[in-house]
Amino acid sequence: MHVLIAYYSWQGHTAKVAQALAAVLGAEMVRIEPLSESGILVKAAKAMLGLKSAIRPCRVDLAGVDHLVIASPVWAQKVPPYVNEYLFQVTGGAGKPFSVLVEMRASGAGSATRIIRTALEKKGMHFVASASTLENQVENGTFGDRITALAEAIRKG
Numbered sequence: 001m002h003v004l005i006a007y008y009s010w011q012g013h014t015a016k017v018a019q020a021l022a023a024v025l026g027a028e029m030v031r032i033e034p035l036s037e038s039g040i041l042v043k044a045a046k047a048m049l050g051l052k053s054a055i056r057p058c059r060v061d062l063a064g065v066d067h068l069v070i071a072s073p074v075w076a077q078k079v080p081p082y083v084n085e086y087l088f089q090v091t092g093g094a095g096k097p098f099s100v101l102v103e104m105r106a107s108g109a110g111s112a113t114r115i116i117r118t119a120l121e122k123k124g125m126h127f128v129a130s131a132s133t134l135e136n137q138v139e140n141g142t143f144g145d146r147i148t149a150l151a152e153a154i155r156k157g
């Protein structure tokens with residue numbers, strides 16, 4: 001099964017969790033990268049308003065992909081504008097399964113997951129599973145159980 005993990009990470013936590021999941025599943029990873037940086041207030045405001053921000057060209061076509069995972073930090077109880085842009089650009093997903101991994105300091109996993117889920121379901125994809133991790137679990141290296149459970153759900157489809 002070819003799993004594609006598309007992830008955005010500003011400060012490295014989401015990247016670490018996404019890499020751990022990729023290692024378990026033997027997945028391909030694609031990093032969602034902003035075209036240009038902005039200050040934290042602009043980042044937070046754009047996330048809060050559900051806006052998109054330009055990203056560098058990256059793999060958005062799901063040809064040959066059997067399962068898509070979106071891995072994102074929670075920003076303002078939502079997702080970063082770069083993740084909104086990726087969700088907007090992704091193509092070829094109709095009929096395919098997807099899962100969601102969100103990373104946060106304390107709260108907002110439910111609303112962030114819902115945003116990703118709604119965007120991909122609108123493209124005809126179907127939700128399989130989600131998981132969330134906490135910043136301190138990533139820093140302590142204690143998020144392994146969550147990754148194992150998510151990987152298991154993804155394998156089962």
Ligand SMILES: Cc1cc2nc3c(=O)[nH]c(=O)nc-3n(C[C@H](O)[C@H](O)[C@H](O)COP(=O)(O)O)c2cc1C
Pocket residue numbers: 008009010011012013014015040043044047073074075076077078103104105106107108134135
């Ligand atoms: C603009 C901004 C908004 C954030 N909003 C939230 C939030 O609503 N809830 C939360 O638990 N953490 C929030 N955080 C914390 C991040 O989700 C957390 O630090 C996460 O580990 C960052 O992932 P990264 O290291 O991959 O960038 C926010 C961080 C930033 C920069």
